[in-house]
Amino acid sequence: MSPVNIGTALREVSPAVATADAVDTRVRRAAASTRWSAAAFLAPLLLYLAIFYAYPLYRNIELSLKAYTVRSFVQGNAPFAGLDNYIDVFTSPTFGPALSHTATFTVVSIVFQFGIGLALAVFFHSGFRLSGTLRALFLVPWLLPLIVSASTWSWMLNSDSGIVNAALTAMGMPQINWLTSPDWSLVAVLIANIWIGVPFNLVILYSGLQGISTDVYEAAAIDGANAWQKFWRITLPLLRPVSAITILLGLVYTLKVFDIIWIMTKGGPAGSSTTLATWTYQLGFGSVLPDFGPAAAIGNLLIVLAVVFGFIYIPVQSRQENQ
């Protein structure tokens, strides 16, 4: 039973108890024991939430409000610094680029992941022979550990010995310093991230397509609609609820992508692929001398951004459930 159901169950029980003056004590005792067992069911979850969500979150906020040095971290007497860490972060020359890289990375990733995912979903939905096998193969990027796929991408995009540059040179094009040029590093990590994100979009959108009744398409075919019209007038509008969820989940997920960028470029060269996620890691753990305060401040900023998207997600989802 989910916690939400227990909550509703409790609420449904209470009025019944309140209105029943004539009800004998046996029923009341039964109600009380229901309440106790409900609380017992709830306790592990609350404890879990408190230990693994509330406390770390509280610690992160506390870290971001204090002026930590290694000394005060060990002695536990860091002075309260108010919003100094946040001011430091916002006025840092790294902040502007990191924010714009994060925005570019997220938006471009989502646009391409969704576009390619949708195209592939529609393609596989036509159900030709071997489409199941091919679709399964498309899931491989999703199944690979990120460390494997990101390392493979960084080998392929190596300036001097990478296969991508070898192909470009063979076609008579100049070699591109994918990972080592400040103009290209963000593009390189974007390509890898798009490749990794396509299967997720494909799977969700494909299942969304299966939910659209074939009757609609048959009716459209009788009315003389061509494939293009069917896509724009039927597939896309009927897929809208699924699309909204896919995009919102993608936003929250892409916002905090860290592994791919760190493995491929370490946020470099010269900060050209630094996002908020890599910056917070860089400050907290990237050097011998950790800078916990500002690192926590950026972490909180990321949480706020993700929560904003989360708040958009909740009404969208509940609207769909009501439909």
Place this chain on the structure above:
Amino acid sequence: MFYKKSIQTRSAAVLALAVLAGGGLAGCASGPSQATSAASSEFTFWDPYPQYDATSAWAGSIDKCGSEAGATIKRTAYDTSDLTSKALLAGQQGSSPDVLLVDNPVVSTLAEAGVLTSAKDSGLDASHTQANLLAAGEIDGDAFGVPIGANTLALYYNPKVLEAAGVDATSVTDWASLNAALEKVKASGKKGITFSAVGTEEGSFQFLPWFWGSGAQLDDLSSSDAVSALALWTDWIKQGHAPNSVINNTQTTSWQEFMAGDFAFAENGTWQKADAAKAGYKVMPIPAKSGGAAAAPTGGEFLTIPVQKETARYETSKKIIACLTNASNVVATDNTLNYIAPTEEAQKAQLAADATLKPWIDAVAAAKGRTSDNLGTKYPKISEQLWTAVQASVTGSASPQDAAKTAQTAAAAATK
């Protein structure tokens, strides 16, 4: 043992994050355990050598030194990058190990945090150690540990490539002759030099021999000497002497490039010497701008005594360290770790057994700790600006002058 594990670093750090997040909780639990172990003769020993298990010679010599000092030792090995945060957390919770073996640039950070005892307080004898090695663990003249061994950087070269290009390796004595050699190598159709200019501490580590070799000092990143070192690397990449991939290469990947056999030179560390000897590659000191060997940064770990509630324990910890660093034990340890011993006596013993160590012993004698010159905890801040300047300059996103100026401004602000 410097940076061979970019992959583990990440997972270790993620773990550290998790540990940090739950740090306060663990603190409540592990506080009292210190009190019970304090009374016992069990001594805790942390080191960054997870590659050596309980059956290894290293673990054996720890046990032996422990029993000689009348103690049983409980050894725990952590990944290098993990050990720093573990030591800091243990310090915070009052559960530090009795003896801590830790990477040398971390010593001053831990000392600054108040986690380590100075040799003056614990009575640790550091007098036999080479002064330039000891300096990495000194703050205001107080030593906070003794090195167990040292490694450093030098210039490996491929005699076949040099011969084909008509370059005499002994002619490479300064930057001008090195550049001339690189020109000849390029003309012969081979590749010049490979190193790591990656945007992490590893990049600073590799840049320092050229930085110091130019005459520059870490307290002024924008001096004309510093700019000349930045320009040297930038020009190599611009002229094709060094591959563009150095900007993203770690020391390990740049070494793999060199092992492919097409490069004339590679800047790398003592830990590759066995690999190089197998391939027939030779080694020379990194030349300074106007001749002579440039100072390269030292790598290697320090044995330290973390602060304990019960100060009587220092006596035994001291004995364990003295035993581990006596000439015969330290030679055996350093041979397995590919380190050069930190004392003259032990170096002589190493050299007697293996004459090819001569260039490395010289290089270690000329080397310099990154946290030396009393920089201590300022070093990490300066280093971050240094590698940022290197990245900005070699990628062409700023001129060497501008990159150096920006770095100095930022470093001065961060260390004031």
